[in-house]
Amino acid sequence: MNSPFATYPFSPNQSARADAKVPVEITAIFSLFALRWIAGILENFGLPMLSELTAILMLAGLSILFLHRMRLAQDSALFFIGTLTWFVSGSLSLAANPDADPRSTMSLLTLLLLYGLFANACTTYLRTPCSLKPLYRIMAAFVLIGSTLSLLQVLTNSGFVEIGRDNVQRAFGSDVHPVSFAIQIVAAMVALEVIRIKRQQPSNLIHLLLLACGTIALYLTLARTAWVMGLLIVAMALILRGSPLRRVLISAFIAVAGLIFLTASARFSDLASLPTFFANFSTQDAVFDWRFVDNSVSWRIVNWSIGFTQALEHPLLGFGPGQSAQSSYFSLEMHNIFLEVFFEGGIIGLGALLITLAGLIRMHRRLPHTTPQDRNARILTNAFGFALLLAVTFSTSFVDQLMSFLLYILLITAAA
Numbered sequence: 001m002n003s004p005f006a007t008y009p010f011s012p013n014q015s016a017r018a019d020a021k022v023p024v025e026i027t028a029i030f031s032l033f034a035l036r037w038i039a040g041i042l043e044n045f046g047l048p049m050l051s052e053l054t055a056i057l058m059l060a061g062l063s064i065l066f067l068h069r070m071r072l073a074q075d076s077a078l079f080f081i082g083t084l085t086w087f088v089s090g091s092l093s094l095a096a097n098p099d100a101d102p103r104s105t106m107s108l109l110t111l112l113l114l115y116g117l118f119a120n121a122c123t124t125y126l127r128t129p130c131s132l133k134p135l136y137r138i139m140a141a142f143v144l145i146g147s148t149l150s151l152l153q154v155l156t157n158s159g160f161v162e163i164g165r166d167n168v169q170r171a172f173g174s175d176v177h178p179v180s181f182a183i184q185i186v187a188a189m190v191a192l193e194v195i196r197i198k199r200q201q202p203s204n205l206i207h208l209l210l211l212a213c214g215t216i217a218l219y220l221t222l223a224r225t226a227w228v229m230g231l232l233i234v235a236m237a238l239i240l241r242g243s244p245l246r247r248v249l250i251s252a253f254i255a256v257a258g259l260i261f262l263t264a265s266a267r268f269s270d271l272a273s274l275p276t277f278f279a280n281f282s283t284q285d286a287v288f289d290w291r292f293v294d295n296s297v298s299w300r301i302v303n304w305s306i307g308f309t310q311a312l313e314h315p316l317l318g319f320g321p322g323q324s325a326q327s328s329y330f331s332l333e334m335h336n337i338f339l340e341v342f343f344e345g346g347i348i349g350l351g352a353l354l355i356t357l358a359g360l361i362r363m364h365r366r367l368p369h370t371t372p373q374d375r376n377a378r379i380l381t382n383a384f385g386f387a388l389l390l391a392v393t394f395s396t397s398f399v400d401q402l403m404s405f406l407l408y409i410l411l412i413t414a415a416a
Helices: 012-018 024-043 050-069 077-096 102-125 129-155 178-198 205-221 224-240 244-264 266-280 296-311 337-365 372-394 402-415
Strands: 160-162 165-170
Touching: 024 050, 024 102, 024 129, 024 402, 050 102, 077 102, 077 337, 102 337, 102 402, 129 178, 129 205, 129 402, 178 205, 178 224, 178 372, 178 402, 205 224, 224 244, 224 372, 244 266, 266 296, 296 337, 337 372, 372 402
Parallel strands: none
Antiparallel strands: 160 165
């Protein structure tokens, strides 16, 4: 019964509350989310600019919901203040860099407002049992449609092809990149499990099939970032709810299994050159052999090193919001949220980021933990939040993770 994946007795009273009429505000939030999701799918079929248009529509809809009550939800207030501070610091950085690319700038500033308003709307309107059932259906649809698209992309050779690996098809599902979609699938699967636990329902065949479909889609992306995230979440869920002896045994098993997985999987074989790279790494040496930079991890490290040196040229306000790819030495995003914000917004932007992160941590800390199902839902949600933080710190860019972050906020709301 202490397992994070345990089932609980079905509660008729809770079921009745969950099946109650869904308020229009909840329907509006889910509709805005679905609109942005569908727009991303349609863009993959050649319809341009839908993401930008739906982001503006979503921002307008969330603004109306905010004006409807004109108050900040207590749990997400600090996060909202953080994103607003980040928006102001980005505007100051834009004023200091008038030549910055306007599309990238407006994209980031719009995202910041959208994140803050979405978190406030979810915390204000979705903290009711009647929101769990429609949220479960949305997550189920996300997994089913995403896994179907992933399978079709691989079977029809229309998937994502890496440079130098023309014979490898990577599924990208309902997004534009395999890594982003894989993170979204992980978020959706965790949300499905959290909602099941909160609704005190057993793991039926449909639920297990949904998780199986999500796992297949996750595998087809060949996104090792999301693979590691998923394994980390499962490991944390198992370890944190066990006895001391069980924690030691599970940790040892996971360590051994992880080493076997890393050495046996061809997906991680390119990382074998990292020891040689570190032994010869130097961005200051004019004769540095760039042939040592032969995988995505070594490229990130070199980009971080040179990017940090560049960021010191404008330490106060940076190069402008959304400008890391346009202004960096390799024309690459930083794939590190802290360096990315420092590069684009300077020390002031970094301070705003820390406030935003403090707001997210506060949302996690305020999750209930009085009942077994509350504690298990909290463990899974915290594990995903930690895994996502590691992903945007060491592997992927913050700007590219709109849907991932929206799913993350919905996950926190479901666990509350």
